[in-house]
Amino acid sequence: MNIDGIPTRTIWPVGSPADGVVEIIDQTRLPHEFVVHRLASLEDAAEAIRVMRVRGAPLIGATAAYGLALAASRDAEDAALRGAADTLIATRPTAVNLQWAVRRMLAKLLPLAAEQRAAAAWDEAAAICAEDVAQNQAIGRHGGDLIQAIANRKTGPVNLLTHCNAGWLATVDWGTALAPVYAAVAAGIPLHVWVDETRPRNQGASLTAWELAKHGVAHTVIADNAGGHLMQHGRVDLCIVGTDRTAANGDVCNKIGTYLKALAAHDNGVPFYVAAPGPSIDFALASGREIPIEERNAREVTHLSGLDGAGRVVEIRLTPEGSPAANPAFDVTPARLVTGIITERGVCAANREGLAGLYPERA
Numbered sequence: 001m002n003i004d005g006i007p008t009r010t011i012w013p014v015g016s017p018a019d020g021v022v023e024i025i026d027q028t029r030l031p032h033e034f035v036v037h038r039l040a041s042l043e044d045a046a047e048a049i050r051v052m053r054v055r056g057a058p059l060i061g062a063t064a065a066y067g068l069a070l071a072a073s074r075d076a077e078d079a080a081l082r083g084a085a086d087t088l089i090a091t092r093p094t095a096v097n098l099q100w101a102v103r104r105m106l107a108k109l110l111p112l113a114a115e116q117r118a119a120a121a122w123d124e125a126a127a128i129c130a131e132d133v134a135q136n137q138a139i140g141r142h143g144g145d146l147i148q149a150i151a152n153r154k155t156g157p158v159n160l161l162t163h164c165n166a167g168w169l170a171t172v173d174w175g176t177a178l179a180p181v182y183a184a185v186a187a188g189i190p191l192h193v194w195v196d197e198t199r200p201r202n203q204g205a206s207l208t209a210w211e212l213a214k215h216g217v218a219h220t221v222i223a224d225n226a227g228g229h230l231m232q233h234g235r236v237d238l239c240i241v242g243t244d245r246t247a248a249n250g251d252v253c254n255k256i257g258t259y260l261k262a263l264a265a266h267d268n269g270v271p272f273y274v275a276a277p278g279p280s281i282d283f284a285l286a287s288g289r290e291i292p293i294e295e296r297n298a299r300e301v302t303h304l305s306g307l308d309g310a311g312r313v314v315e316i317r318l319t320p321e322g323s324p325a326a327n328p329a330f331d332v333t334p335a336r337l338v339t340g341i342i343t344e345r346g347v348c349a350a351n352r353e354g355l356a357g358l359y360p361e362r363a
């Protein structure tokens with residue numbers, strides 16, 4: 001996608017595989033600073049995922065793939081690769097793309113002779129990134145058709161609500177939930193996005209708002225609690241969110257607060273779609289109840305960072321000193337609240353039959 005007119009991705013290798021360097025946009029510095037961060041080792045890649053310099057299910061998977069490539073450039077023996085895989089998988093528990101990418105890399109590399117593995121690892125990581133871009137573009141086409149159908153029925157812009165950041169910053173390019181937005185805007189459909197701020201880490205306010213602004217898409221940031229009110233007053237035509245893991249029955253795990261938006265959408269007859277590329281669907285889990293929910297540091301709830309009057313990024317405390325806080329990072333939206341799942345293979349019902357119909361080889 002474009003940053004001030006310049007096509008940019010979220011992760012890219014630098015030089016030849018022998019150089020062993022990958023660069024990322026450091027998302028902990030957005031929206032106030034644009035910083036490119038260098039990953040030169042497995043440990044750098046694991047740290048970037050753990051502290052959320054990169055985040056968003058597909059980008060976590062892509063970074064893990066490059067993490068294994070960085071590891072293979074240093075030591076491509078079985079034990080080293082298996083150890084690297086364990087290190088990467090331990091970074092974050094909820095997004096299944098992480099395990100998917102690591103397992104795919106191991107399945108590709110372990111059958112090869114050790115001296116062939118480093119080059120193959122860089123190729124496979126690049127292939128994972130290329131597939132992510134193609135999947136998201138296809139999601140954009142399918143979701144764009146849904147937006148077009150709504151535009152055909154109304155006058156004025158289509159108002160779409162999204163939660164967290166499932167835009168191009170959460171993927172290698174295009175995004176999942178925001179790919180239909182970019183496709184609709186490219187097709188000339190008048191569109192406006194309600195951006196949930198997404199406490200406690202504010203991925204909506206910091207990242208979605210930033211990328212929509214950079215790409216020139218009309219949007220308004222709202223407090224997380226405002227969505228239900230806007231839906232009651234007919235000011236939301238549809239919701240599209242991303243997913244970190246969708247179970248075989250269509251239950252959808254996504255950023256904390258997604259469930260409340262789905263409840264409000266259901267109560268108000270607002271279509272609630274989930275954009276889910278194939279690697280984020282976990283056919284091994286019968287229902288969303290089995291999805292591990294990441295518990296993050298309470299400091300993300302008790303503290304907030306932003307620009308002060310002098311333009312410096314500072315952290316402030318919101319809560320009384322000593323008040324305990326809890327920070328579950330994801331929730332599960334039951335399939336019955338999901339209007340449809342937008343995948344790269346088309347839109348399906350959020351149930352076992354719908355998903356199995358699109359992915360018969362995996363179900």
Ligand code: MRU
Nearest residue numbers: 055056057166170176242243255
């Ligand atoms: O904690 P994060 O920022 O990694 O959570 C991201 C989300 O919840 C996204 O909605 C999800 O990964 C889908 S990204 C295309």
